[in-house]
Amino acid sequence: RSHVKTSGGKKAKYIITNGFIDSKGIVENANEMKELKQAMFNLLLGEQKSISSLTEQKASHQKSFHMRILNELWDYHISCKKEPKEQRDELLTPEVAKQLLQDYIDATYDYAIELRDDLFYAKWGILKPIMVANGVNSRSFERKGKDVFKKVKKSMEPFFRLYDAPEGWIEGHAKKWKIIRVKIPPPPGAEGEEAKDTFVDKVQWEDFYKCFSETDLAKKRDGNWLLGQLVPEVEKAISLELHF
Secondary structure (H helix, E strand, O other), rough: OOOOOOOHHHHHHHHHHOOOOOOOOOOOOOHHHHHHHHHHHHHHOOOOOHHHHHHHHOOHHHHHHHHHHHHHHHHHHHHHHHHHHOOOOOEOOOHHHHHHHHHHHHHHHHHHHHHHHHHHHHHHHHHHHHHHHOOOOOOOOOOOOHHHHHHHHHHHHHHHHHHOOOOHHHHHHHOOOOOEEEOOOOOOOOOHHHHOOOEEEEEEHHHHHHHHHHOHHHHOHHHHHHHHHHHHHHHHHHHHHHOO
């Protein structure tokens, strides 16, 4: 079941799943595409050294990618502010910043679920040509695949419980932020109590990102790290069913 419920979460999930429209560099680089293709083949064959090497090589790229996602969400929440544009600042209230973080965590969780599904069918799909070529009925094989997939999902529930943010994690994490007291002047023509300045707690982007990027939860959002964790889990779950 999808964790994403809000418009911010949907935006984050779309970016994580589809990437940024201007990020075509790897696709246009034949050597890099060849390297990634080989790493994926090695991974599907259970050679984790290849994906570990890729995770190290691409760590800075992954960090930049996820920083950009969070920054896009920050700008999105800034644009959703109700005050006139000329009165907007680049800060968010702690409550909105916590919602942003929840959106991001929900989106990365949903993406991990989709990645698990893709990996299962990639590994299961490898078997189909040889099975059918040796007389196994293709529909029977597909039915077996659906049955195994249900068991794979069940067996991987502990992994996803650990991958998700623990209950209360965001509230605890938010206490690390440096809170800025921002003065809000009264509206023009205000009188009496309404004519007094008010103060609102807010958070800066730089502090928000620095605090989050140093957490284990942030490091586990690295897509290559996630692949390295999911492939053996999927392989183990399939092996338990078919005794490969």
